[in-house]
Amino acid sequence: MRWVRFTADGRTAYGRIEGDEVAEVSGDPFDGYAETSRRHRLASVRLEVPVVPPTFYCVGLNYAEHIVEAARKLGIKADLPEKPDVGYRANNALVAHGEDVVIPPDATEKVQYEGELVVVIGKEARHVSEADALQYVLGYTIGNDVSERTWQKSDRTLWRAKNSDTFKPMGPWIETDVDLDSLVTSVRVNGRETSRFPTNAMIHGVARYISAISRYITLKPRDIIWMGTDGHSPDLVSGDVVEVEISGIGVLKNRFVKATAAT
């Protein structure tokens, strides 16, 4: 099932995708919902970020090749994570499928994508085992963890390098029926494929992260966990269109636009 959050007729709601239509519900898939008689053409609604999380978790390093490449660029020794320490991103940066990523006017040329699987938590999770962890997942969506590498290197934290406004495209919807092992992530820039990797070839997988986090932290419905990326990105320039596809989930497409002044 695909859950979409959308705006139509001046109202933002959740709906289920059925063919080329959206069947609007009242309520939402987290706290409960009821059917309505309202249906919309999928092509005519405005897609919204599929969920705004209470807490926005993000795995920084979770694929071997990406870690080796990132370490090389930063001039440090590659260091594969032995345990699932999770990090954070910020809600201000979220934008939906189809919205522009606005590159700040003083950003350097080192603006890059990271195509990521996003876990959407459906039920409160505390002290759950790896074996049970996936029962707490509502579904999966796609994220683009846009990064300005010069700031990532120069700043004490990732605040503007990873969390400048519009740097976290997420969508287009939440897919609930997913076979993790069969997923493939691919990224295209202006239609040309630039990355491809098996989505689930993670150092620490989804179930391990949920279980580990839940030992200290109560995961809440709507929380999201971005699972990291593999490979590396070319430097993106104004006008580039980036599509992150995860087979079986969908395509997250956003144009990158350099701001010309403080806006």
Add this chain to the structure above:
Amino acid sequence: MRWVRFTADGRTAYGRIEGDEVAEVSGDPFDGYAETSRRHRLASVRLEVPVVPPTFYCVGLNYAEHIVEAARKLGIKADLPEKPDVGYRANNALVAHGEDVVIPPDATEKVQYEGELVVVIGKEARHVSEADALQYVLGYTIGNDVSERTWQKSDRTLWRAKNSDTFKPMGPWIETDVDLDSLVTSVRVNGRETSRFPTNAMIHGVARYISAISRYITLKPRDIIWMGTDGHSPDLVSGDVVEVEISGIGVLKNRFVKATAAT
């Protein structure tokens, strides 16, 4: 004016403190409110976290003495921040004045407090100058940035060291009338003062942080910025009661309790 978020008669609402009473409003100080005729005794309501932020910002290093002390404990060179790079904390960890801080069963003895001024954003802020920045502040409250120093040193991120459930007490209310330069932060453990510092003796102040963040990030109503701490804390043990007082704002009081098993 003091805004309090509270629960009484099974309803959570905002109210203004008037003497020993709370004058309940409908709505809230962020999106607008209206007076009601409902009044409660302050002593009889349950205080809630005064705001749940869309994004939870936190300044890690903002007072010289704390940086020197932290560097010494981590065995690294002290490095005063030249620019206002902001970090993040997580909503799952928020608890109100009066609630227990639950120390995880496998935490080491290095559990410490950090008494902090908390800025509560009242209006959307983007590209604001330092001179204008304080106009975007609704008011100030108090935070205790509880930290497990062993995990802070061993983990790649601050997830469990700083964001385990209950590690972020905040409250008791939002004070809107504050003269930053006159504030003094003091901390008491079981009634004995263990820290005292002028709250506004920051390396980078509130206005500078708001202005710097807003160059890349839209600050939203309800966002909070924890402004860092000075000095250092003794190691806390189960049963300790920690009070963080900021003169002119109030006292945030929480008991620390070690969990005996997975709960």
